[in-house]
Amino acid sequence: xxxxxxxxxxxxxxxxxxxxxxxxxxxxxxxxxxxxxxxxxxxxxxxxxxxxxxxxxxxxxxxxxxxxxxxxxxxxxxxxxxxxxxxxxxxxxxxxxxxxxxxxxxxxxxxxxxxxxxxxxxxxxxxxxxxxxxxxxxxxxxxxxxxxxxxxxxxxxxxxxxxxxxxxxxxxxxxxxxxxxxxxxxxxxxxxxxxxxxxxxxxxxxxxxxxxxxxxxxxxxxxxxxxxxxxxxxxxxxxxxxxxxxxxxxxxxxxxxxxxxxxxxxxxxxxxxxxxxxxxxxxxxxxxxxxxxxxxxxxxxxxxxxxxxxxxxxxxxxxxxxxxxxxxxxxxxxxxxxxxxxxxxxxxxxxxxxxxxxxxxxxxxxxxxxxxxxxxxxxxxxxxxxxxxxxxxxxxxxxxxxxxxxxxxxxxxxxxxxxxxxxxxxxx
Amino acid sequence: xxxxxxxxxxxxxxxxxxxxxxxxxxxxxxxxxxxxxxxxxxxxxxxxxxxxxxxxxxxxxxxxxxxxxxxxxxxxxxxxxxxxxxxxxxxxxxxxxxxxxxxxxxxxxxxxxxxxxxxxxxxxxxxxxxxxxxxxxxxxxxxxxxxxxxxxxxxxxxxxxxxxxxxxxxxxxxxxxxxxxxxxxxxxxxxxxxxxxxxxxxxxxxxxxxxxxxxxxxxxxxxxxxxxxxxxxxxxxxxxxxxxxxxxxxxxxxxxxxxxxxxxxxxxxxxxxxxxxxxxxxxxxxxxxxxxxxxxxxxxxxxxxxxxxxxxxxxxxxxxxxxxxxxxxxxxxxxxxxxxxxxxxxxxxxxxxxxxxxxxxxxxxxxxxxxxxxxxxxxxxxxxxxxxxxxxxxxxxxxxxxxxxxxxxxxxxxxxxxxxxxxxxxxx
Numbered sequence: 060x061x062x063x064x065x066x067x068x069x070x071x072x073x074x075x076x077x078x079x080x081x082x083x084x085x086x087x088x089x090x091x092x093x094x095x096x097x098x099x100x101x102x103x104x105x106x107x108x109x110x111x112x113x114x115x116x117x118x119x120x121x122x123x124x125x126x127x128x129x130x131x132x133x134x135x136x137x138x139x140x141x142x143x144x145x146x147x148x149x150x151x152x153x154x155x156x157x158x159x160x161x162x163x164x165x166x167x168x169x170x171x172x173x174x175x176x177x178x179x180x181x182x183x184x185x186x187x188x189x190x191x192x193x194x195x196x197x198x199x200x201x202x203x204x205x206x207x208x209x210x211x212x213x214x215x216x217x218x219x220x221x222x223x224x225x226x227x228x229x230x231x232x233x234x235x236x237x238x239x240x241x242x243x244x245x246x247x248x249x250x251x252x253x254x255x256x257x258x259x260x261x262x263x264x265x266x267x268x269x270x271x272x273x274x275x276x277x278x279x280x281x282x283x284x285x286x287x288x289x290x291x292x293x294x295x296x297x298x299x300x301x302x303x304x305x306x307x308x309x310x311x312x313x314x315x316x317x318x319x320x321x322x323x324x325x326x327x328x329x330x331x332x333x334x335x336x337x338x339x340x341x342x343x344x345x346x347x348x349x350x351x352x353x354x355x356x357x358x359x360x361x362x363x364x365x366x367x368x369x370x371x372x373x374x375x376x377x378x379x380x381x382x383x384x385x386x387x388x389x390x391x392x393x394x395x396x397x398x399x400x401x402x403x404x405x406x407x408x409x410x411x412x413x414x415x416x417x418x419x420x421x422x423x424x425x426x427x428x429x430x431x432x433x434x435x436x437x438x439x440x441x442x443x444x445x446x447x448x449x450x451x452x453x454x455x456x457x458x459x460x461x462x463x464x465x466x467x468x469x470x471x472x473x474x475x476x477x478x479x480x481x482x483x484x485x486x487x
Numbered sequence: 488x489x490x491x492x493x494x495x496x497x498x499x500x501x502x503x504x505x506x507x508x509x510x511x512x513x514x515x516x517x518x519x520x521x522x523x524x525x526x527x528x529x530x531x532x533x534x535x536x537x538x539x540x541x542x543x544x545x546x547x548x549x550x551x552x553x554x555x556x557x558x559x560x561x562x563x564x565x566x567x568x569x570x571x572x573x574x575x576x577x578x579x580x581x582x583x584x585x586x587x588x589x590x591x592x593x594x595x596x597x598x599x600x601x602x603x604x605x606x607x608x609x610x611x612x613x614x615x616x617x618x619x620x621x622x623x624x625x626x627x628x629x630x631x632x633x634x635x636x637x638x639x640x641x642x643x644x645x646x647x648x649x650x651x652x653x654x655x656x657x658x659x660x661x662x663x664x665x666x667x668x669x670x671x672x673x674x675x676x677x678x679x680x681x682x683x684x685x686x687x688x689x690x691x692x693x694x695x696x697x698x699x700x701x702x703x704x705x706x707x708x709x710x711x712x713x714x715x716x717x718x719x720x721x722x723x724x725x726x727x728x729x730x731x732x733x734x735x736x737x738x739x740x741x742x743x744x745x746x747x748x749x750x751x752x753x754x755x756x757x758x759x760x761x762x763x764x765x766x767x768x769x770x771x772x773x774x775x776x777x778x779x780x781x782x783x784x785x786x787x788x789x790x791x792x793x794x795x796x797x798x799x800x801x802x803x804x805x806x807x808x809x810x811x812x813x814x815x816x817x818x819x820x821x822x823x824x825x826x827x828x829x830x831x832x833x834x835x836x837x838x839x840x841x842x843x844x845x846x847x848x849x850x851x852x853x854x855x856x857x858x859x860x861x862x863x864x865x866x867x868x869x870x871x872x873x874x875x876x877x878x879x880x881x882x883x884x885x886x887x888x889x890x891x892x893x894x895x896x897x898x899x900x901x902x903x904x905x906x907x908x909x910x911x912x913x914x915x
Binding site: 196209336342368 | 510514517518520521522602613624625629630633634635636637638675704760764765768770779780782783784785786788793796797798800801804805806810811813816818825833902
């Protein structure tokens with residue numbers, strides 16, 4: 060084992076950057092003892108050098124000139140903590156073009172510009188590492204890349220957004236309303252002041268685009284992911300689902316069947332016994348199925364400064380340990396091996412709650428409308444309490460086509476029943 | 488990416504070896520397309536060349552001479568599927584001494600001779616890979632080695648034996664007796680005809696020795712692991728635990744606090760909400776805590792030919808992709824950084840079930856005996872039904888020393904109560 064000193068630079072130094080600094084400061088000696096690698100942070104790019112900071116950076120480390128990081132010939136590895144699309148994308152590209160290895164926690168810029176960034180990295184032989192971009196501390200990227208190579212992965216189910224999992228867990232446990240739990244999560248700092256990216260499912264969709272691309276060895280662009288967030292989830296549906304043995308999660312789902320790929324993020328009922336059902340609060344988890352390994356699940360903290368720093372520093376150690384960086388291969392980069400059209404007509408069971416007029420023939424009309432569209436009913440419950448002359452009906456269907464289901468719902472006229480909620484179900 | 492043909496040899500070809508053969512046969516082209524590596528199995532060592540086999544090996548592949556595998560200069564990677572201590576240990580050593588990389592699924596030989604095998608590997612620069620030795624397909628070894636390097640890991644809780652997890656899951660769900668479920672598991676091929684290694688916890692202890700050594704960066708020999716199996720588990724305790732909100736698992740537990748390390752395998756009550764509580768049937772899972780990553784869990788199939796083959800082939804690809812094999816560093820190989828004495832006086836809460844005479848003063852005597860030994864009671868239940876003038880008392884204690892607990896139990900004389908069961912509890 061040779062001792063090797065590695066000079067690195069930070070682009071940005073918010074929570075995650077500070078976490079990495081503290082982790083290297085507090086645990087760098089242990090890493091050095093075990094690996095022979097020592098890291099020196101030469102420059103940290105910040106917007107405002109006069110801003111008071113918790114970390115007491117040595118003289119000369121802070122800079123507000125990006126060139127001090129991406130053009131410094133001594134710096135061989137650049138850690139990107141800016142987040143968002145630009146200028147992160149341009150600066151990572153710039154660093155890679157100069158042969159500097161990039162370690163990033165930026166799911167947005169990475170998901171959108173992966174192809175371009177990887178091309179630049181390959182051209183100069185630089186490394187491109189992004190474990191921290193998906194599910195924080197969980198080594199899911201590394202496992203897909205280097206532990207599951209012998210598998211044809213056909214399904215991924217991920218709880219990849221901690222904010223929405225916290226909200227749904229609280230709604231499930233207390234029966235609280237969405238708006239109340241969101242407001243509380245914002246007070247606790249578990250949700251952003253503008254929560255749109257989390258609660259509308261976009262954050263999960265970026266991560267799913269990365270996971271599905273790696274798992275299926277074909278690029279699945281962000282735009283191909285169907286997205287529905289949790290903003291319309293009602294506690295009543297969570298309760299009705301619980302009575303039927305289901306837990307509600309915002310799942311990121313990717314399936315591959317031959318050349319057909321479907322990727323979707325939406326609230327999903329899963330069985331209470333499923334290992335994902337016990338993943339509570341702000342935790343993340345990824346469940347997958349490979350033809351050799353069978354079912355597998357990874358769980359851990361998907362956000363937070365230190366968990367994310369754990370993944371960043373692991374990438375840093377791996378990047379610095381090799382002279383020969385590896386890049387995933389995408390079949391559809393060369394040939395259209397997997398279909399890239401956006402698939403929105405998948406098949407799954409559905410949970411449907413409606414308020415139906417309590418008069419003869421209504422149930423048979425509903426059942427007939429479902430049947431006319433090829434939707435077959437697996438279970439039905441009528442709730443006791445009448446509301447304005449209407450009763451609550453809850454259906455679980457057998458697996459049906461999304462398209463047919465939507466058509467059936469349109470056909471159930473308002474004179475018969477109003478459909479309050481449709482929630483997709485995974486039975487696996 | 489350069490194309491590289493790699494000649495490999497098998498030592499043994501039972502279920503796992505056959506699984507690896509089939510995986511390479513069926514998925515080798517995909518692996519080759521993605522990694523540039525192609526594998527040719529040159530020789531397969533078997534005991535009896537005349538035995539009928541499901542695989543139609545090409546002429547000249549099967550051999551009953553070990554030299555054809557470990558002395559063939561063309562073979563660069565040896566896959567060991569013999570299991571057990573000898574001759575697996577000697578043959579792996581021999582191969583490593585000749586500079587051949589070894590990939591093994593053999594927890595016993597590896598746990599017992601790790602130090603010697605690693606020394607031989609380092610001397611010739613050969614690689615030593617053992618992902619499949621612990622928890623089958625789950626990439627826990629690789630994750631500890633290459634994804635959690637920035638963590639001081641302080642706790643590991645593993646469900647690392649599928650046979651016992653299947654038995655305990657069935658006992659929990661049906662209330663069946665241990666003997667009945669074991670017999671059924673044997674009929675289904677989920678338990679060996681001689682189940683001792685599984686049900687007495689030895690298999691789990693070998694795996695824990697490997698996991699704790701890697702996680703704590705100090706060798707924890709197999710002999711240092713305290714072991715208690717599931718042979719004395721009674722359904723009644725599982726039921727009483729369930730009423731109190733606990734699930735019973737055979738846990739492999741490793742904790743490090745400074746220089747103090749404790750490793751133990753025993754039936755353990757964990758809270759129903761714990762992610763490990765939902766790991767059912769023959770699945771394995773490892774839950775751990777690192778100072779940066781926080782809580783993390785890996786779940787998957789811990790046995791079976793294809794899941795184990797998934798881990799073997801992943802090791803094979805990694806071994807063939809590098810010229811520079813890495814070895815874990817053990818602090819206590821050079822200096823006694825962690826204490827190596829067998830710690831048996833840990834602290835934890837306890838579940839105690841006893842049959843007590845239903846007369847005045849008995850409860851106070853029991854409570855006093857506990858108190859005299861520093862054991863404080865967190866919860867107590869008296870069961871309604873009397874049995875021969877005695878009532879069932881179930882206690883959950885606060886965290887107490889194992890030693891004091893055992894002393895207290897001895898002091899509760901038979902004239903007061905008979906202690907039916909003591910089960911350790913983890914509250915994390």
